[in-house]
Amino acid sequence: MSALLEVQSLTAGYGRIDVLHDISISVGTHGNVGLFGPNGHGKTTLLRTISGLLKTKSGTITFDGKPIANASPRSIVDMGLIHVPQGNRLFPDLTIAECLTLGAYTKRARADEAANREKVVKIFPKLAERWRQKVRTLSGGERQMVSIGTALMGSPKLLILDEPTLGLAPKIKEELCASVLDISKGGVPLIVVEQDVEFLLELSQHLYLINHGEVATEIKPGETMDHAEIMALYFGQ
Amino acid sequence: MTAPIPVSAIPSSPGRASWRKEAAAVLVAFAVLALLPFVVTDSYSRHVLIMAFIYAVVASNWDLSLGYGGVFNFGHLALFGIGVYAYGLLTKFAGIDPWFAMALSGVIATIAAIVVTIPILRLKGIYIILVTFGFAQLVMQVILSQSDYTGGTQGMVRIQTLYIGEHNMIRDGKFAYFYIALAMLFLSTVFLRALVRSRIGAGIIALRDNEEYAVSRGVSIVRQRIVTLAASAFFTGVAGAFYAGYQRNASIDVFGMSLATIILSMVLLGGTSTIYGAILASFVLTIFAEAMADLGAWRPIITALLIIGVMLVYPTGLAGFIQSSWNGVFRRDNKVA
Amino acid sequence: MDATAQILFGGLFQGSLYAMMAVGLALIWTTIGVFNFTHGVMMMLGAYIAWTLSEIGLPFALVLPLVIVVMAAVGWALQASVVRPLIGRPNIVLVVVITTLAAASLIENATLEIWGPRSKQLPPLIAGNTTILGVGVSLHQIAIIVIAPVVLAALWFFLNRTRLGLALRAVAQNEDASLLVGLNVKALYGLAFAISAALAALAGIFMGGYRFMSPVMGADPLLKALIVVVFGGLSSVSGPIFAAYLIGFFEAICSYYFGLYWTPALLFAVLIVTLMIRPEGIFGSKSRGLA
Numbered sequence: 001m002s003a004l005l006e007v008q009s010l011t012a013g014y015g016r017i018d019v020l021h022d023i024s025i026s027v028g029t030h031g032n033v034g035l036f037g038p039n040g041h042g043k044t045t046l047l048r049t050i051s052g053l054l055k056t057k058s059g060t061i062t063f064d065g066k067p068i069a070n071a072s073p074r075s076i077v078d079m080g081l082i083h084v085p086q087g088n089r090l091f092p093d094l095t096i097a098e099c100l101t102l103g104a105y106t107k108r109a110r111a112d113e114a115a116n117r118e119k120v121v122k123i124f125p126k127l128a129e130r131w132r133q134k135v136r137t138l139s140g141g142e143r144q145m146v147s148i149g150t151a152l153m154g155s156p157k158l159l160i161l162d163e164p165t166l167g168l169a170p171k172i173k174e175e176l177c178a179s180v181l182d183i184s185k186g187g188v189p190l191i192v193v194e195q196d197v198e199f200l201l202e203l204s205q206h207l208y209l210i211n212h213g214e215v216a217t218e219i220k221p222g223e224t225m226d227h228a229e230i231m232a233l234y235f236g237q
Numbered sequence: 238m239t240a241p242i243p244v245s246a247i248p249s250s251p252g253r254a255s256w257r258k259e260a261a262a263v264l265v266a267f268a269v270l271a272l273l274p275f276v277v278t279d280s281y282s283r284h285v286l287i288m289a290f291i292y293a294v295v296a297s298n299w300d301l302s303l304g305y306g307g308v309f310n311f312g313h314l315a316l317f318g319i320g321v322y323a324y325g326l327l328t329k330f331a332g333i334d335p336w337f338a339m340a341l342s343g344v345i346a347t348i349a350a351i352v353v354t355i356p357i358l359r360l361k362g363i364y365i366i367l368v369t370f371g372f373a374q375l376v377m378q379v380i381l382s383q384s385d386y387t388g389g390t391q392g393m394v395r396i397q398t399l400y401i402g403e404h405n406m407i408r409d410g411k412f413a414y415f416y417i418a419l420a421m422l423f424l425s426t427v428f429l430r431a432l433v434r435s436r437i438g439a440g441i442i443a444l445r446d447n448e449e450y451a452v453s454r455g456v457s458i459v460r461q462r463i464v465t466l467a468a469s470a471f472f473t474g475v476a477g478a479f480y481a482g483y484q485r486n487a488s489i490d491v492f493g494m495s496l497a498t499i500i501l502s503m504v505l506l507g508g509t510s511t512i513y514g515a516i517l518a519s520f521v522l523t524i525f526a527e528a529m530a531d532l533g534a535w536r537p538i539i540t541a542l543l544i545i546g547v548m549l550v551y552p553t554g555l556a557g558f559i560q561s562s563w564n565g566v567f568r569r570d571n572k573v574a
Numbered sequence: 575m576d577a578t579a580q581i582l583f584g585g586l587f588q589g590s591l592y593a594m595m596a597v598g599l600a601l602i603w604t605t606i607g608v609f610n611f612t613h614g615v616m617m618m619l620g621a622y623i624a625w626t627l628s629e630i631g632l633p634f635a636l637v638l639p640l641v642i643v644v645m646a647a648v649g650w651a652l653q654a655s656v657v658r659p660l661i662g663r664p665n666i667v668l669v670v671v672i673t674t675l676a677a678a679s680l681i682e683n684a685t686l687e688i689w690g691p692r693s694k695q696l697p698p699l700i701a702g703n704t705t706i707l708g709v710g711v712s713l714h715q716i717a718i719i720v721i722a723p724v725v726l727a728a729l730w731f732f733l734n735r736t737r738l739g740l741a742l743r744a745v746a747q748n749e750d751a752s753l754l755v756g757l758n759v760k761a762l763y764g765l766a767f768a769i770s771a772a773l774a775a776l777a778g779i780f781m782g783g784y785r786f787m788s789p790v791m792g793a794d795p796l797l798k799a800l801i802v803v804v805f806g807g808l809s810s811v812s813g814p815i816f817a818a819y820l821i822g823f824f825e826a827i828c829s830y831y832f833g834l835y836w837t838p839a840l841l842f843a844v845l846i847v848t849l850m851i852r853p854e855g856i857f858g859s860k861s862r863g864l865a
Contacts, residue, residue, distance in 0.1 A: 053753060077756035085754060091747045094740070101737065102744055106756040150755060309668065356846040362667060363609055367804045368849060371842060374797045378838045494611075494793065495682075498675040505672055534687050541680035545673050549659050 002065075004028030004158055004189060005050070005081070010059035010069075012049040018057065019045040020213045027158065027206075030221050032190040034204030036197075042213040043193045044086055047160050051083035052076045064157065078106040080157030086193075087166060088147040092136035096127050099135060099146050103153025112155050119186075120149040123179050141172035145179070152183065159183070160191045165199065177202075197230065256434065263430070267423050274415050283411040285527045287483065290418040293519035294425045294476040296503040297512045298469045304509030305433055306465035307445030309366045312353055314500060315373035316346045316470045318491040320477020322380055322387060325487045328397040330386065335399050339478040346474025349376075350466040358459055377492035392488035399482045414483055421479060422516070425472035429512045432468055441465050442510075495537060499526075502544040579707035581826045587715050589822025590722030594777040595799035596806070596814040597726060598770030603808045604746045605766040608657060608670040613774055613799065614792025615681040620645045620775020621782035621791065622685055625694050634697060641779060642772045649771025650764045652677060658763060685789040696782035718780045725776065726815055729769070733811060742766060801845055 005027035013019040019042045027033045035043045048054045050061060052073035061069040063081050091099055100120060104113040121128045124145040130138065135146060144164055151159060164180060165173045177199050184190055184203060194200040200207075207230075209217040219230075277283055299313045323342040327333045333341065353372045357365045380387045387393060398406050399417060406413050432438050443451035444461050452458060481487050490496065503522050507514030522540075529536045595617065602610045620641050627637045656673040660666050698714035699721075705711075733739035745752045745762045752759055777795065785791070798821070806817025824844065828837040 051754060053750065073753040074756045074758055077754065083754050085750060088751065089748055090751055091744050093747055094744060098740055098744075102740060102755050102757070105737070105741065109756075154755065303668075309671075311671075356849050360849060363603070363808065364804060364849070366609065366667075366671065367800050368845070371797065371801055371804070371845065375838055375842045382835045494675060495679050498672070498679050501672060502676065505669070534683060537683040538680050538687075541676040541683070544676040545656055545680075548669055548673050548676075549656075 002029075003062075004064060005191075006060075006062040007046075007050065008060045008062075010046070010049065010061065011057045012045065012054055012059075013057070014045075014054070018213070020049065022059070023210075023214055024059075025208055025215065025218075027191055028189055029206075031205035032184060032192065032203055034200045034207045035191065035193045035210055036195075036200060036207065037210040037216070041211050043210050044162055045213075046210065047083060047162050047191070047193065048085075050076075051081065051160065053083075074106070077154060078108055080108070080155060081160070082151045082154045082156040082158070083160040084147050084151045084162065084164065086162040088143070090135050090143060090147055090150070093134055095132050095134055096138075096146050096149075097131050099150045100153050103150035104155075106154060109154045113153065116153045116155060120152050123152070123182055124149055139172070141168050141176060144168065144176060148180070148183070152188075156188055158191065159188050162193045163195060164192070165194065165196055201230070259430070263426065267419070270419055271416070274412055278410065280410040283415050285524060287411060287414055287418045289520045289523035290422045291476050291480050291483075292500060292503060292523055293516040294422050294472050296500050296507070296515040296519045297426065297429055298473045298476075299500065299504050300507070300509055300512055300515040301429055301433070302465050302469040303504055304511070304515075305438065305441050305445065306462070306469075308357070308462060308465060309362065310353075310369045310466060310469070311366050311497070312369035312372040312376075313469070313473065314497045315376045315492060316350055316473045317477040317480075318373075318380075319346045319349050319376060320474035321481040321487045321491055322393070322477075323474065324478035324481040325393045325396045326386060328482075329393070335397050335482055339399070339475055339482065342478035343471040343473075343475040346470040346477065347467045349474075350470035351463055354463050354466045358462060373492055373497075377489060380492075381489060387487075390489060392486055392490075393481075394486045396481050396485050396487060398485060399479070418479065418483075421472070421475060425476075426512065426516065428468075428472065433512065437461075437464060498544070499540065502548075506544070506547055576708055577830060579709040581823065581830055583706075583709060583711050583715070583719070584826030584829070585819065585823030586719045587822070588825055589819035590718050591777055591780060591795065592798050592802050592822055593726055593815045593818035594722055594773055594780070595795050596802035596818050597729065597811055598773040599799050599803050600806075600808055600811055600814045601770050601773075602766050603803070604810070605742060606657065606661075606763050608667060609674070610657075610767070610770065611671060611674040611796070612652060612678045612681065613770065614796030615678045615685075616645060616649065616771045616774035616792070617778035617781070617795055618787070618789060618792040619648065619681060619685065619778070620771075621696060621778035621787050622689055622694075623775075624779045624782065625696055625787065626689075628697060634699070638776075638779065641775050645775035646768035646772040649767040649769075652771070653764050653767035657767070658760065661763075682789050689789075691788075693786035693788050694782075695786055696779060698783040699780075712784065714783050722780075725773070729773070730812065738765075801841065804845060805848055 003026040005025075007023065007025045010020055010023045011018055023042070023046060025033065025046075035046070037043060045054065049056055050068075052068070052071055052075075056069045059069065060067060063076070064079060066079070068076050068079070068081070091102070094102070100117060101113075104110050104116060109116070126142060127145055127149060130142070135143060138146065148161070148164065161180065165176060168176065173196075177196075180190075180192075181203065190203065192200065192203055194203070205221040207217075207219040208215050209219075273286065274283060277286065295313070295317050299310070302308045302310045302313065320342040323345045324335075324338050327338040327341060328335055331338075353369060357368050360368065381389050384390075399414075400406060401413055404413055433441070440451070440456045440461055441464070443454070444456050444458060448458070477491070480491075499522065500519075503518040504515045506522065507516070507518030509515075525543075526536060526540060529539060532539065595613065598616075599610060599613055602608065623644055624637050624641045627640060628634060632640070652674075656677050657670055660669050660673065663669055698712065699717040700713040702713045703710055704713060704716070706716075731739075733743060741752070741757050742762055742765060744755075745757060745759055749759060752762075774792075778792070781787075781791065781795065802818045802821055803814050805821060806813035806815070808814075821841070825837050825841065828840050832840065
């Protein structure tokens with residue numbers, strides 16, 4: 001099976017400053033991909049570059065067999081690569097219903113809009129109760145649900161979640177984790193950045209440790225590394 | 238676009254050059270300017286220079302409120318207009334001595350600035366633009382409606398000129414007016430530079446750059462904004478009065494968008510927060526505009542295109558342009574894209 | 575009775591014109607976060623193009639849609655040339671004020687070159703006069719009083735009930751998130767300018783039908799639109815609409831009881847008091863976003 005997303009020798013950053021140096025990752029060959037590593041070392045930058053928000057300086061990104069480096073975010077979304085950014089404020093003055101409609105804005109997604117909406121309601125039944133409520137009036141957990149729900153409306157072939165549980169209360173976090181697992185089991189491959197090791201290990205089979213804008217360690221399924229070692233990588237460096 | 242002022246007069250980081258060096262550079266620059274009438278003898282060229290000095294005063298004072306203060310005061314030209322009409326009305330209807338009227342016009346503009354500052358004390362950004370712009374339009378409408386005194390849309394004519402003893406101000410090839418204008422620019426420049434280098438100036442800049450921090454360190458927004466606006470108004474009003482006495486007429490055009498656009502582009506093209514940049518840009522733009530005098534109606538069109546072009550290409554204005562061409566010519570090795 | 579009717583018509587009429595102008599300004603501010611000083615000349619240009627088209631003999635029913643399409647294109651082009659290249663600059667608000675002011679001066683002077691200084695007038699939407707409630711009004715004014723709310727309601731419907739309108743509101747709130755759901759942000763910015771210019775042009779046609787046109791005819795309506803958006807708040811489209819009618823009535827009352835001369839001064843006084851009490855406007859909220 002060839003990789004769904006292939007990032008090769010990617011260098012990117014902000015202005016003159018490079019954050020990513022010659023980084024390569026491969027997604028889709030060994031299940032869900034988890035990215036971890038210290039903050040400020042390029043995880044979010046990598047995701048933003050993949051989804052087209054940042055330009056690449058060199059290197060290639062291939063999704064679904066087509067090159068997408070420096071393509072517009074719109075065309076990338078249209079191909080089914082959908083990114084839920086970190087700390088997503090979403091659209092504070094739109095209602096949940098409106099956000100979900102926007103999620104299906106691309107031509108490809110519009111065809112499945114009704115079916116996808118049903119799917120989202122099934123995964124996040126809470127949202128249906130507050131259909132006409134504005135996003136700004138929701139709790140952090142509910143807002144994250146709307147964010148992920150909006151992404152699902154775009155019929156993702158690959159879903160990027162950047163710290164979905166950031167800043168959530170434990171009970172709500174658990175609920176959200178269960179939903180994300182459901183989504184994964186429903187057949188949508190994921191790239192996840194997550195600070196919660198337990199959740200990350202439960203969700204992803206293929207791990208990359210990103211450090212100083214490079215892949216420091218890659219852990220494929222089978223190359224078992226024990227829990228303690230990963231914990232050490234997580235907190236040790 | 239070579240500059241008539243030596244580049245050494247423009248500190249790359251304002252406030253850091255020692256005041257001795259800066260004072261010396263200013264004196265040299267003004268001495269060079271003072272010698273100009275002996276080289277430039279025709280009255281038309283002198284007229285262009287006088288206009289450049291007037292615009293330089295208006296633009297550099299605007300740089301104080303806009304650049305240093307960070308207050309988007311779009312009523313600055315109204316302060317100039319108030320100076321124009323104050324001088325005209327004071328000399329014509331109150332019979333006040335022209336020199337005294339000129340100083341009084343500065344005071345009146347200062348008071349007007351304080352009045353317009355009150356509603357914008359709590360406002361930010363775009364709302365300040367809107368209110369001050371509205372203030373300018375209001376002043377214009379009041380002047381228009383009082384046509385018995387101000388001449389309405391016709392403007393005021395035969396305004397009293399300035400005088401120096403028995404000297405004939407009109408038939409000396411603008412010799413005397415040249416020096417009055419230059420003296421005004423000199424005093425204004427010294428005042429502005431001394432202000433921005435002082436403790437008050439530091440407070441103004443601190444407030445612009447980090448309002449919360451500055452306030453927590455005891456800088457008062459209310460006092461600082463009033464001081465900034467008032468300080469930027471005095472010489473602007475004086476320049477208006479001088480303009481009225483020099484042109485001998487006053488017209489409502491001083492409140493128009495086109496003059497405001499040109500002066501504002503002097504401030505921005507020169508690069509804000511330098512004072513000198515605005516002065517330099519005023520010279521360049523005024524002389525440039527005169528060079529195009531033959532183009533007639535095309536002149537404002539070309540000026541507008543030029544302004545847009547520079548704003549698109551050089552976000553930091555002429556200062557950035559000079560900096561980059563300087564780097565390009567003298568430091569080829571230092572290529573940082 | 576006479577006074578009430580006069581104030582009623584005056585207020586409705588002025589309010590309609592102000593609303594048409596102010597809504598366009600607010601639309602651009604909420605979507606792009608810049609202030610468009612060409613709004614007044616867009617109004618003027620719309621009226622001049624309409625004049626030329628009706629001079630060459632086109633029926634007014636054809637002139638109206640043509641002008642709207644042409645001016646929408648002008649608005650789009652303006653955005654692409656003097657606004658879009660500046661997006662992302664730290665001092666964008668100020669720089670766009672300059673570039674749009676310069677563009678306004680350019681269009682104003684070009685108009686003077688092309689059409690000359692002689693003042694012109696457009697045919698009224700409907701010719702003739704009538705008497706309602708004992709007050710003589712022109713049918714042109716009645717037409718404006720009726721058409722403006724319809725146009726504004728259509729705009730509201732577009733923003734709140736269509737997918738494209740939803741996208742426009744979304745861009746106003748969060749650009750990154752808009753990109754990540756696949757919106758064409760640049761095109762939406764262009765759309766905001768296009769709609770705004772079309773509305774201004776329509777207001778220009780309304781105005782050219784009862785007053786002489788000149789290259790500076792847009793300056794006063796722009797000023798009034800500024801006052802309206804300050805008063806109504808910049809954060810929505812409905813706020814300025816209410817404020818426009820409120821100010822229209824305020825002006826009608828002032829000019830009836832105190833005369834035209836005092837009206838601008840009183841208006842400004844009210845504006846200052848409003849800003850001192852509620853800096854974000856009467857109907858405004860602190861956020862930026864269309865509603």
